[in-house]
Amino acid sequence: MTQETTVSSPKGGPGLLLAGLGALGVVFGDIGTSPLYTFKTVLDLTGGNNAETIYGVISLLVWTLIIVTSVKYAGFAMRVDNDGEGGILALMALLGVKRQKRPVIVAAGLFGAALIYGDGAITPAISVLSALEGLNIVTPAFQPYVLPLAVVILVALFALQPMGTATIGRTFGPIMVIWFLSMAVLGLRGIFQHPAILWAINPYYAIHYLFHGGSGAFLVLGGVFLCVTGAEALYADMGHFGARPIKFAWAAMVFPSLVLNYAGQGAIVLAGAPISGNIFYRLCPSSLTVPLIVLSTIATIIASQSIITGAFSMTRQAIQLGWMPHMRIRQTSSEGYGQIYVGVINWLLMLVTIGLALFFRKSDNLAAAYGIAVSATMLLTTVLLFIAMREIWKWNLLLSGAVASLFFVVDASFFASNMTKLLEGGYVPLMLAGLTYLVMFIWHKGITEVAKRLAENPVSIGSFLEKMTQSNVARVPGTAVFLTRAKDTAPPVMMWYVRHSRALHQHVLAVTLEVASTPFVEPQGRLTILQLAPDFWSVRAVYGFMEKPDMPSLMAQVVTSGCLIDIEKLSYFTGMEKIVPRRDGQGLPRWISGLFGVLLRNSTRLPDYLHIPPAQVMDIGRQVSI
Numbered sequence: 001m002t003q004e005t006t007v008s009s010p011k012g013g014p015g016l017l018l019a020g021l022g023a024l025g026v027v028f029g030d031i032g033t034s035p036l037y038t039f040k041t042v043l044d045l046t047g048g049n050n051a052e053t054i055y056g057v058i059s060l061l062v063w064t065l066i067i068v069t070s071v072k073y074a075g076f077a078m079r080v081d082n083d084g085e086g087g088i089l090a091l092m093a094l095l096g097v098k099r100q101k102r103p104v105i106v107a108a109g110l111f112g113a114a115l116i117y118g119d120g121a122i123t124p125a126i127s128v129l130s131a132l133e134g135l136n137i138v139t140p141a142f143q144p145y146v147l148p149l150a151v152v153i154l155v156a157l158f159a160l161q162p163m164g165t166a167t168i169g170r171t172f173g174p175i176m177v178i179w180f181l182s183m184a185v186l187g188l189r190g191i192f193q194h195p196a197i198l199w200a201i202n203p204y205y206a207i208h209y210l211f212h213g214g215s216g217a218f219l220v221l222g223g224v225f226l227c228v229t230g231a232e233a234l235y236a237d238m239g240h241f242g243a244r245p246i247k248f249a250w251a252a253m254v255f256p257s258l259v260l261n262y263a264g265q266g267a268i269v270l271a272g273a274p275i276s277g278n279i280f281y282r283l284c285p286s287s288l289t290v291p292l293i294v295l296s297t298i299a300t301i302i303a304s305q306s307i308i309t310g311a312f313s314m315t316r317q318a319i320q321l322g323w324m325p326h327m328r329i330r331q332t333s334s335e336g337y338g339q340i341y342v343g344v345i346n347w348l349l350m351l352v353t354i355g356l357a358l359f360f361r362k363s364d365n366l367a368a369a370y371g372i373a374v375s376a377t378m379l380l381t382t383v384l385l386f387i388a389m390r391e392i393w394k395w396n397l398l399l400s401g402a403v404a405s406l407f408f409v410v411d412a413s414f415f416a417s418n419m420t421k422l423l424e425g426g427y428v429p430l431m432l433a434g435l436t437y438l439v440m441f442i443w444h445k446g447i448t449e450v451a452k453r454l455a456e457n458p459v460s461i462g463s464f465l466e467k468m469t470q471s472n473v474a475r476v477p478g479t480a481v482f483l484t485r486a487k488d489t490a491p492p493v494m495m496w497y498v499r500h501s502r503a504l505h506q507h508v509l510a511v512t513l514e515v516a517s518t519p520f521v522e523p524q525g526r527l528t529i530l531q532l533a534p535d536f537w538s539v540r541a542v543y544g545f546m547e548k549p550d551m552p553s554l555m556a557q558v559v560t561s562g563c564l565i566d567i568e569k570l571s572y573f574t575g576m577e578k579i580v581p582r583r584d585g586q587g588l589p590r591w592i593s594g595l596f597g598v599l600l601r602n603s604t605r606l607p608d609y610l611h612i613p614p615a616q617v618m619d620i621g622r623q624v625s626i
Contacts, residue, residue: 020249023241024180025172028254029303030123030230031069032176035183035258036296037130039265040279041367042223046216049269056209058200058266060224062259068378069231072407074250077235077381078243080388085519085546086238088112088377089317091384093517093545095391105384110323112380113314114436116232118373118429120311121352124304126370128153130363131296134281138289150357153297157304158350162341163332172302179299180257182292186283187257190264197267221417222371227262229374230303232381236310239519239546308349312342320515320545322447323440325603329548352432365425371418373429379411439599446596449588449626450577451485458489461532473502479565480505481555481572483606487512487540493575493620507565509558511539519546529561537563551610572617574606582625593626
């Protein structure tokens with residue numbers, strides 16, 4: 001049942017162009033729409049539009065794109081892949097292979113992932129609002145309608161998610177080509193009004209502004225950082241396109257377009273353009289403003305779609321790694337394994353996104369909340385990259401420390417600057433991330449404690465079968481499949497079933513599902529089948545953290561592997577745990593066990609998650625004290 005999503009990077013020619021085109025539509029939507037709000041946010045923070053300030057700001061924008069995106073992510077992070085997959089959870093899983101207990105790595109990876117959910121809620125709100133605010137330039141009469149129209153678009157965006165994005169995804173790439181080319185042309189149009197702005201490419205202007213701009217220059221960094229929101233997507237989406245097409249699209253189109261557009265915005269300000277309203281739209285001739293607003297809105301919808309799809313994929317990874325409750329995951333297309341839909345995440349994101357739009361009302365206000373989530377994720381990624389340099393690339397401490405320190409200083413500066421906006425809205429992503437992290441922590445603690453309790457007082461298969469014979473337990477026709485965490489001992493569900501029914505099927509499969517630290521497992525390495533006794537088999541199935549187990553498909557593989565059972569007459573036995581506190585005071589704190597019980601009751605039933613036919617399932621209720 002393995003469906004590979006990782007692709008080998010094309011070496012060149014049409015294959016590289018097509019893959020790069022696909023990457024434009026998925027990977028670069030977020031960072032590609034940042035010119036809509038970044039420069040105007042920075043100018044609001046500087047409080048001035050003199051030449052020294054404009055040159056310094058444009059230089060900061062350009063060199064932030066170079067250091068963070070080109071060097072850190074394209075140059076370093078994308079060289080650390082987990083069997084082709086990228087992203088902070090994949091990196092966490094890769095580094096977790098080295099040792100069993102690595103709390104710092106786990107904490108960094110999980111909190112970084114939790115922050116991405118906050119990013120996923122804020123990105124659609126700020127992007128769509130910033131695009132529609134261009135209507136205010138056409139005529140101020142549109143201003144009362146910007147927020148309601150943004151809410152309508154956001155509702156439609158999330159409402160369409162159950163349909164999947166396979167069809168519309170084919171148009172993402174060409175539309176984003178038009179978008180980036182339009183930004184480049186508009187930027188050139190602005191540069192022609194004040195060509196001297198190109199001197200801002202010199203990093204001297206950025207350094208001079210930082211060291212001579214006083215405390216105001218430090219605060220400006222929070223706005224400058226908005227130009228690289230979405231850079232994490234280069235790494236996270238690496239498994240869908242391969243590293244080479246993403247780097248190609250970045251170097252050939254995205255980076256030049258962004259630099260030209262930011263330079264153009266700076267040039268028209270130096271040429272005397274008013275800085276009120278959205279400066280991005282002032283690059284455009286007035287006759288083309290409305291078409292540009294339409295194109296911008298479509299581009300922001302694509303950017304939002306990409307971040308939502310990324311949240312779905314990350315949820316699946318977290319579920320497989322045991323850090324989130326089971327949720328119903330629906331494959332929306334056979335064209336790509338990444339085409340999935342997770343209803344719970346979709347509707348929660350919609351509620352939070354619309355709530356943010358209504359609460360902050362303007363993209364300027366949302367900018368304060370946006371930077372903290374992304375800068376904190378990037379800072380945590382740098383910590384994990386340092387460990388990867390030492391353990392995977394085997395760099396010495398001096399070299400790895402020097403490189404990581406550069407990234408750390410840059411990321412920490414941006415994070416510290418964004419933290420000054422904590423009370424202006426920056427608390428929102430941190431609060432969302434804290435709630436997400438709490439859910440992850442409680443779920444993992446709970447299932448770990450349940451597994452520990454069920455593993456107490458183990459009974460060997462031989463002893464159990466011998467006791468069955470002595471007790472004259474009846475053997476009935478058919479095959480029973482018991483899902484268990486126990487690898488070499490009798491499944492607790494089976495023992496409880498026999499204890500109460502005084503019977504057991506003639507053929508028995510004890511199935512253990514495990515998750516590898518790699519995203520995918522080759523079909524030939526998935527199954528291990530051992531016959532522990534006559535008519536009793538132990539089946540161990542290993543899945544990658546990007547794969548979703550499917551029991552009917554697995555049973556078909558079991559038969560193909562030589563286990564002679566009738567898959568049409570299988571009976572699946574699963575345990576339904578009811579969580580209660582331990583009375584001896586040795587269990588989890590009451591609040592953790594209580595919240596875990598709530599999560600467990602509201603999670604998707606295991607048979608539904610594993611696609612087991614309902615008519616073949618028997619749930620056995622059991623009380624577990626933790």
